[in-house]
Amino acid sequence: MVEKEPTPEELEEMRKKEARKDKLHQNYLKRKASGKQKEYEERTKAKKKAQIESQKEQIRVEDREKAYISMQECQTYQEQGNKL
DSSP states (O other): OOOOOOOHHHHHHHHHHHHHHHHHHHHHHHHHHHTHHHHHHHHHHHHHHHHHHHHHHHHHHHHHHHTSSOHHHHHHHHHTTOOO
8 A cells, every 4th residue: 555645734844733732741840840740740749649530430330230249159259269
């Protein structure tokens, strides 16, 4: 299969995307060097962790509702020394 050459418009669009991506990365590196990135991560860590736990619990509830794991299967699994 022969790849066709990108048009000038497509080249310009790719250049703009790459430039924006590079600018964002450079800003991230500046924040990281100044310590602001770490501050941001510390501020948002609890909120993100709570969100992830909430999503996990929602999945667990859905699984229980759909009865993917019956009680007997759970007991057999736990008797074998495994944790859910």
